[in-house]
Amino acid sequence: MIDVVNLRVGDFDTPSPGSIAEPFTVLAELQQQGLIRHLGVSTVTSEQVAEAQSIAPVACVQNFYNIAHRVDDELVDSLAAQGIAYVPYFPLGGFSPLQSDALIAVAARLGATPMAVALAWLLQRSPNILLIPGTSSIVHLRENIAGAALELPEDALAELDAIGAS
Numbered sequence: 001m002i003d004v005v006n007l008r009v010g011d012f013d014t015p016s017p018g019s020i021a022e023p024f025t026v027l028a029e030l031q032q033q034g035l036i037r038h039l040g041v042s043t044v045t046s047e048q049v050a051e052a053q054s055i056a057p058v059a060c061v062q063n064f065y066n067i068a069h070r071v072d073d074e075l076v077d078s079l080a081a082q083g084i085a086y087v088p089y090f091p092l093g094g095f096s097p098l099q100s101d102a103l104i105a106v107a108a109r110l111g112a113t114p115m116a117v118a119l120a121w122l123l124q125r126s127p128n129i130l131l132i133p134g135t136s137s138i139v140h141l142r143e144n145i146a147g148a149a150l151e152l153p154e155d156a157l158a159e160l161d162a163i164g165a166s
């Protein structure tokens with residue numbers, strides 16, 4: 001049995017509205033046959049999440065989200081309230097790594113790196129966030145893991161929150 005299968009919808013990094021009932025029903029049937037344990041959806045609108053939930057339970061949603069790209073703020077909160085995992089892809093900006101003076105300033109104050117702070121911000125953003133940062137470098141991997149242990153104080157959080165608002 002496969003633990004979790006996501007239905008990947010949408011364009012490269014943006015959802016395309018429209019019904020996902022047909023393909024999600026196929027996955028739900030495979031789940032009923034015992035081939036898949038949990039179902040998820042990726043690059044979806046909140047309406048598509050709701051439509052999927054009317055067909056079968058959704059365990060996780062994987063969408064484009066990071067400290068500077070906050071389109072899904074409301075969706076993150078609504079999924080948290082339902083106990084559903086939110087998996088932000090491009091958590092470090094993906095092909096355009098995050099660049100922000102505020103991130104650099106907060107990181108310098110905390111003695112951390114900007115990427116570790118960006119990951120710590122995601123983990124503190126909501127308890128349902130599961131992180132999947134990508135790297136091809138052992139040095140970066142260590143740095144990113146260090147982000148998990150970093151506790152951001154309130155003043156740093158306020159400064160970091162402003163990045164997504166600009």
Ligand SMILES: NC(=O)c1ccc[n+]([C@@H]2O[C@H](COP(=O)([O-])OP(=O)(O)OC[C@H]3O[C@@H](n4cnc5c(N)ncnc54)[C@H](OP(=O)(O)O)[C@@H]3O)[C@@H](O)[C@H]2O)c1
Nearest residue numbers: 042089090091092093094115132133134135136137140143
């Ligand atoms: N569902 C979907 O449609 C979808 C779409 C995109 C991605 N994803 C998934 O999301 C996950 C993350 O995506 P991603 O890897 O493309 O994006 P990402 O984690 O936002 O960024 C990876 C980029 O950041 C750099 N990086 C990582 N750690 C760094 C550090 N400490 N300092 C400086 N640069 C650092 C990496 O370069 P180095 O290699 O040099 O460290 C790489 O260029 C992957 O598992 C991917 O499969 C899913």
